[in-house]
Amino acid sequence: MGLWDDLKMQYRMGGITQRLIFWNIGVFLVSLIFYEFRLGTFIFPDWLALSSDPLVLAIHPWTLLTYAFLHSGFLHLLFNMLVLNYAGMLFLTFFKEKQLVGLYILSAIFSGIIFCGAYFLMGRVSIIVGASAAIMAILVAATTYSPHMPIRLLLIGRVQLWHMTAVILIIDLMQLMIENTGGHISHLAGAFFGFTYIKLLQTGTDLSKIVTGTVDGVLRMFKPSQPKPFKKVHRNYNTQPRSTTASKTAVKDKKQQQIDEILDKISRSGYDSLTQQEKDFLFNAGK
Template sequence: MNILDDLKLQYKLGGIALKMIYWNVACFLVSLVFFYSFKVGVFDFPSWIALSSEPAVFVLKPWTFLSYAFFHDGFLHLFFNMMVLNFSSYLFLTFFSSKQYLGLYILSAIFAGVIFVLGFNLMHYSGAIIGASAAIMAILVAVTTYSPLMNVRLLLVGNVKLWHVTAVILILDLMQFRLENSGGHISHLAGAFFGFVYIKLLQNGIDMSKILSIVLDFFTNIFKKPATPFKKVHKNYQKPAERPVSKIVVKDKKQQQIDEILDKISQSGYDSLSQEEKEFLFQAGK
């Protein structure tokens, strides 16, 4: 099994958080090829990806209220965002479902984009933003709002309360609000606010992530192939011939082996698998 097959298998077996990290990394690699100037050493994102505060731009390109949340303007920007995303995703998915995770990520990114546009126009600024920080802040603040006293272990620090980590990040954002990247900090704080409101509404029985589920189900049903009408066929009853038991035994044995490998992944991680086990899972998933 080569590296590409290994990555495909990890993507297929991984949860929504790993898939989101894969998408962010993939978008960064695409931008590195098409939007990075090696002469100047900076990214130049087009107006159909970055979210601009100019009404004449975002009105004609409304998808940028979401597309900006999957691209990053540097390796360090991507690296630190993915570290926080991995950390907060693990905690969030301890309590909530994958659909809620995806809904929160997308809806918070859109909300933060709207607040950025409104804020910049009210302050008579002009600019554009890029990055997943707003959506990541929403996930982090959401799980912190739900379980603020959860103990988390940080490298070189030790055990701390989850709200301590979130508070430090929010304070740093507030301190840098007027120094640089004002648009980015506006979107970060807007994402944090959305994560807080999301949990408070959820605790009162309102799940905003269902909005996304309804939209996705709508488009899925549009492109879904119509089911073949059931035709009832009358036949004379005959006692079915006995089938060899061996096929069932082989199938059960194969499924049992898959289950054992998946249990091993859940306990020790994907890297604990042997090469033969990875190969077996890859072939079984075809």
């Protein structure tokens, strides 16, 4: 199985967090066609990046979402994807994958609006890219739901989840007016949205259904209607020996059991823990 097949299998089996990472990497690679490279930073046009200029935003409203899949450089992308992988793992300990997608999209839009509003009030114009605000929302949501969850940090050891999140928020507040003001504003807006999302969820309001409901509705619009099959009565003449049928059923059950064992191994240790033979078997079984 080649590298491309391996990537497709990881995308299919890796879960929604890994798919978001794939989307971010894919969009970044495609967007390189439209960038300018200055002083080690990728400068994206204002029809992709989010601009705080109200006129530009009115012409390009989709940038309220597209900016959350763009990054200003390879290191920016790498750091954000590492944090997204960690925050997504924490969030999915308690919630569903659809809720993660909904939170990512809604928090990105909310943070973009807050960024534009803040810069408009300050009389400044700037652009912003990056998934940081949406990632912050996911991290803060997990922290709000389970603040005392124990985690282990490299070189520090065992701490509670809220300790790490509090340090990140304090750093954002300290640097708010020093550098990358727009970025820190969006981070704090994302944190606020993540906190609000959990508090509303605990009262029975799931904001992520706005996204999932919209997506499901669009998919239903483009899904071709299936004609109802004619009812027909027929008699089943089974000329196949019972022993042959039972043998095929046993082979099918054994194959399904092997698939289930591999999927359990992925859920426990991740896709990378599979042997090459197991990867090939799972890939061929999915065809």
